[in-house]
Amino acid sequence: MRIIGPDYLVFGVDDLEGSKTYLEDFGLKPVQLDDTGWLYEALDGTGVIIRPKSDPSLPAPLETKNMLRQQVYGVEDASVLDEIEAEMSKDRRVTRLSDGSLEFKDDLGFELRFQVTIRRELSMPAEKINAPGAPAQRAPNELGVTDDMAALPRSLSHVVLFVPDMEKVVSFFCDRLGFVVTDVLTGAGPFLRPQANDDHHTHFFIRTPAYMQGCEHLAFHMGGPTELMVAGDRFVRKGYQSFWGPGRHKFGSNWFWYFNSPLGVHFEYDADMDKHDDTWVAREAPNGPEASQIFLLQWREKWAPSGGPEGGSGA
């Protein structure tokens, strides 16, 4: 099944105004959908939809306090929706909406929607680097950084879910929707990618008690590690709380930086994730600090070795 990945994640929030400010400061562009709903979109049109938690147009909430209401997935074309409808109709109610999209619940009660993807094709350069022994990626006089450089989320990358029953959820996504497991962190869970996406993962599942079921984090791809760190640094300076990072994961090789949010989930900037094809054989490593990252750094105020009371220039 030619599923591409998450187009939107939909939340019913406690603090609408706080969430709006947060999402805009994170770098997403607000688009008002109707009286009570806002889409905050990345450059390719994917993103996060928020509504007040009492909005009747939202799918039913999870039994936990998690604010995730629906995961909206993009597929390549309408024939994929027919395939999904045929498969899912075997054992559950599937609603076909007027725009052709499908709504149903997965085996754990998460609300899903599948649609022909709304992603706009991006045509932008990746971060360019120069290194001895390789052709220069930047032309002479082309600068690597500037104070006003753009650092905006390009695309919704992945969603991470707390799940009470790993076997059920993995079998649902792999056996019913054609996802493949790319790697496994034993003790936490597997990374998955769908057939029409070569990113290392669009999903990661973490095994938890039932009272935690919900979204743990979502991530947006940036143009490279420098953009990731510029965006994160700007976000910290606006008063937002870093949770983990910046650093670089081992599985997926993606750079990461996680922040707390008023949506009760982490928002992650990620960059430079591995790509895989069907010849890849999944690795396995015990979950923990060693397997989680090749290195981990922490933000600090700008500082430089100059001046000081010991008699430097102090300029």
Add this chain to the structure above:
Amino acid sequence: MSAGQLRLCHRDDIPEGAARGFLPLPDAPRNVIVVNRGGQLHAYMDSCPHYRGGTPMAWRKDAYLDAEGAHIACHAHGALFDIETGACVSGPCLGRKLTRVPLSEAPDGSISVPAQVAGRAARES
């Protein structure tokens, strides 16, 4: 302020119903959260007990409460804590508690905490 105490703020710096975070020393690993509930000040380490070592809970500077101001909230995974007791009432760390910090109030309204709080990052229960 007595010896071994670090001043955080003045009582009037925390309005009724509000919460604020203060670093007890510039290089301390964690904030101390002070909440004013009905004129009574409650203080806890800014350290959610969900993960080992504890993690910071606000989503923005001083954003420690849920939208209704009824609970201290960890904006990492949505855990809610009772303001009076620090006990988790909902979310991933159900059954655990925030680490309470004893506050001292001077006659002029200065609020201070024991100096060892500045070195305290991990959850202690």
